[in-house]
Amino acid sequence: MKKAWNKVSSLVTSPFMALVLPYGWSLLFFLIPFFIVLKISFSDLKMGLPPYGPLLEWVEEGVLTIRLNFSNYAFIGTDSLYLLSCLESLLIALLGTIGCLLIGYPMAYGLSKTSPRWRTVLLMLVVLPFWTSFLLRVYAWIGILSPHGFINTLLLKAGIIASPLTLLDTTFATVLGIIYCYLPFMILPLYASLEKIDFTLTEAAYDLGARPFQVFLKVIIPLSFPGIIAGSMLVLIPSVGEFVIPELLGGSQTLMIGKLLWNEFFTNHDWPVASSLAILMLIFLIIPLAIFQQFQERQVRFLDED
Amino acid sequence: MKTRLSPFLKIFLGCGYGFLYLPIFTLIIFSFNASRQITVWQGFSLQWYEALLQDTVLIRSAWNSLQIATCAATLAVILGTLAATALVRFGRFRGRSFFGILATAPLVMPEVITGLSLLLLFVGLEQNFGWPQGRGLLTIIIAHTTLCMAYVTILVRGRLAEMERSLEEAALDLGAHPLKVFMAITLPLISPALISGWLLAFALSLDDLVLASFVAGPGSSTLPMVIFSSIRFGISPKINALATLIITGVAISVLLAGWLMHRKRY
Numbered sequence: 001m002k003k004a005w006n007k008v009s010s011l012v013t014s015p016f017m018a019l020v021l022p023y024g025w026s027l028l029f030f031l032i033p034f035f036i037v038l039k040i041s042f043s044d045l046k047m048g049l050p051p052y053g054p055l056l057e058w059v060e061e062g063v064l065t066i067r068l069n070f071s072n073y074a075f076i077g078t079d080s081l082y083l084l085s086c087l088e089s090l091l092i093a094l095l096g097t098i099g100c101l102l103i104g105y106p107m108a109y110g111l112s113k114t115s116p117r118w119r120t121v122l123l124m125l126v127v128l129p130f131w132t133s134f135l136l137r138v139y140a141w142i143g144i145l146s147p148h149g150f151i152n153t154l155l156l157k158a159g160i161i162a163s164p165l166t167l168l169d170t171t172f173a174t175v176l177g178i179i180y181c182y183l184p185f186m187i188l189p190l191y192a193s194l195e196k197i198d199f200t201l202t203e204a205a206y207d208l209g210a211r212p213f214q215v216f217l218k219v220i221i222p223l224s225f226p227g228i229i230a231g232s233m234l235v236l237i238p239s240v241g242e243f244v245i246p247e248l249l250g251g252s253q254t255l256m257i258g259k260l261l262w263n264e265f266f267t268n269h270d271w272p273v274a275s276s277l278a279i280l281m282l283i284f285l286i287i288p289l290a291i292f293q294q295f296q297e298r299q300v301r302f303l304d305e306d
Numbered sequence: 307m308k309t310r311l312s313p314f315l316k317i318f319l320g321c322g323y324g325f326l327y328l329p330i331f332t333l334i335i336f337s338f339n340a341s342r343q344i345t346v347w348q349g350f351s352l353q354w355y356e357a358l359l360q361d362t363v364l365i366r367s368a369w370n371s372l373q374i375a376t377c378a379a380t381l382a383v384i385l386g387t388l389a390a391t392a393l394v395r396f397g398r399f400r401g402r403s404f405f406g407i408l409a410t411a412p413l414v415m416p417e418v419i420t421g422l423s424l425l426l427l428f429v430g431l432e433q434n435f436g437w438p439q440g441r442g443l444l445t446i447i448i449a450h451t452t453l454c455m456a457y458v459t460i461l462v463r464g465r466l467a468e469m470e471r472s473l474e475e476a477a478l479d480l481g482a483h484p485l486k487v488f489m490a491i492t493l494p495l496i497s498p499a500l501i502s503g504w505l506l507a508f509a510l511s512l513d514d515l516v517l518a519s520f521v522a523g524p525g526s527s528t529l530p531m532v533i534f535s536s537i538r539f540g541i542s543p544k545i546n547a548l549a550t551l552i553i554t555g556v557a558i559s560v561l562l563a564g565w566l567m568h569r570k571r572y
Contacts, residue, residue: 015484019396019405022389022455026408029452033423036430107322110315122319124564129326131509131556135530136549139537140329143336146541150332183326234414241416243516248537258418265422266519275426278419285416292414293407 034282041072041275072276082277085255086284092171092246092256093239096178100186100235101228103179108190108227109220112197123191130184138177138248145173145249169251177245182238186231193227194220226295233292241281257281330553337546354547361544364532371512371529374443378450379507383500385451386458386507391488393459394466412456421520424449428521441523449517454507461506465499466492498567505563509556 076082111122129137144150145167152164167173197220205215221228239245243258250256257277265274340351358364389409393402412420428445431437438444473495477487493500515530522531537545 015392015396018388018392022385022392022459023405023408025385025452025455026389029424029427029448030412030420031408033420033427036426037419037423040426103322103325106315106318110311110319113311113315120564122323124560125323126326128557128560129330131506131560132330132553133513133530133533133549135513135515135533135537136333136545136552137329139533139545139549140333142537143332143541144329180325180329183322237414238416241418243418244534258416261418261422271426274422278422281416281419289411289414293410296410297403297406 037275037278040272041279042070043272044071072272073280075273076276076280081255082257082260082280085257085260086280088171088254089240089242089256089258089281090284092174092178092254093236093242095175096182096239097186097232097236099175099179100183101232104183104186104190104231105228108187108194111187111191112194126184126187126191134181135244137181138245141173141177141180141249142168145176168249169253171250171254174246174250174254174256177249178235178239178242181245182235185234189230189234190224190227193224193230197223226298229291229295233288233295237285237288237292240285333546334550334553337543337550339543342543354543355551357544358547358551363527364529364548367527367529367532370443370526374446374450374518374528375508375511377447378454378511379504381447381451382454382458382507383504386455386503387462387496387500389455389459390462390466391492393463409459410456412453413460417453417514417516418520420453421449421517424452424517425520441521442526445521445523446518446526446528449521450507450511450514453514453517454510457506457510458503461499461503462496465496469495502563502567505559 107126111119111126114122142149146152147164147166147168149168151167152161155161156164201223202215202219205219206212210218240256241258241261242256243262246254246256246259247262250259257280261274261277261281264270264277337354338350338352339347340353341348386409389405393406393409396402424445425441428438428441432439473491474487477491478484482490513530514528515534518528519531519534522528533545533548536542
């Protein structure tokens with residue numbers, strides 16, 4: 001009995017548990033669920049709960065058949081709504097990423113140039129909005145953009161416009177919301193890579209007669225490239241599947257795939273089609289995801305060699 | 307730094323911070339407005355805060371959220387720390403990069419996908435094994451732990467990678483059990499990363515709408531779910547009052563944590 005107990009306790013306290021516990025958790029609650037989504041995306045809609053038909057069936061003893069039903073994908077393929085919304089999501093996410101880069105890069109560059117005393121405070125101010133509620137930050141923009149909102153009231157009072165502009169419930173508002181919410185995700189990796197730049201290199205370039213713009217283009221941008229990629233992927237990938245921002249700011253005309261998936265699931269209760277949309281979104285995201293992981297790994301290898 | 311900040315960069319930084327903070331300030335200002343209108347100022351009032359205190363649905367959901375966030379953050383720190391330890395300290399074992407990807411993927415995965423897939427898992431498990439019985443706080447805790455674990459893993463991994471290893475090695479050489487070394491030496495050394503990881507996980511869990519909406523059951527609505535259903539139909543100053551309370555609370559705790567860490571370092 002004691003021997004057995006010793007065996008159990010040595011197993012529990014062995015370093016092996018550091019691998020089994022967290023990765024067992026990830027396998028069960030992150031990886032396996034994807035295969036279930038894949039499975040259900042091939043099954044058909046049934047009344048009842050759960051609203052999908054079985055995929056694996058025992059035909060005879062020990063003979064397992066897999067029924068693949070492509071009708072959900074055919075449905076998505078024939079209804080142009082879905083493909084259009086996929087493209088629109090990509091476009092909106094891309095615009096948001098470019099916006100974040102255009103605002104975030106000069107900010108991160110400025111941050112890397114400020115004195116260390118100020119830098120701590122300024123960096124904290126970049127992170128602070130990230131800690132407050134995402135939902136409430138999106139909500140703040142409703143008050144600013146709505147027809148009776150902040151901007152329209154201001155412009156009307158100043159006599160610049162005669163009737164309120166339609167700002168809310170537009171694609172523009174969605175892009176703005178994405179830029180606003182994801183900006184810290186862009187600034188932080190950019191700052192991390194800009195801060196590491198050895199500025200004797202830029203001085204050398206200046207000494208060799210380069211103009212400031214040339215130095216920026218040929219020295220600073222290539223050296224901060226890992227930050228640009230990491231930041232862009234951190235903004236692009238989650239915003240393709242964004243639900244809250246297009247739902248609250250985009251109105252009914254902005255069709256993003258995350259919103260469509262949500263509606264298929266919660267309004268139409270069509271779980272198989274929702275699953276097919278998830279798979280479709282994943283296919284669209286595989287390339288950016290691979291790029292992100294590649295850079296993540298390179299970063300880690302860099303840390304290892306230190 | 308020898309180079310001075312150019313005026314262009316200064317102005318840009320100013321505008322950038324304005325962009326980040328002006329929306330938040332408008333939220334706060336209009337929470338004290340006497341009128342229901344969001345843009346017309348009609349005098350100072352605390353009526354929305356009073357209304358907030360009487361909203362039992364909101365308070366119950368806030369209590370749900372706090373319970374979920376506490377459990378999820380604690381679990382995420384435990385699992386994330388173990389995951390990071392395995393990645394950094396176990397050398398180059400087979401499948402390490404696979405584990406690395408598995409550990410950080412939830413960070414970038416769109417939440418609608420993670421939410422849907424977890425719900426389908428829970429439904430499948432319940433059908434085949436009878437667990438979990440129905441959905442509620444437990445399933446939300448599991449979902450949030452899965453997401454927050456990724457953030458903790460990255461934080462702790464960075465901290466472990468830059469840490470001196472000599473102390474651990476000395477203890478191992480003197481014959482200490484690896485678990486004892488981990489508890490007595492490694493953990494205290496990485497404690498700042500554990501604290502910030504816990505706080506980050508707590509904040510993320512408190513904030514999440516999408517995952518919770520997918521895996522919640524009847525009676526387990528979280529605070530973001532209640533907020534979402536009320537702002538879907540437009541502006542409500544009561545939500546502004548709630549936002550002000552949340553923002554103040556978060557700002558105070560982040561500044562306090564930053565100050566404590568700053569003091570410790572110097």
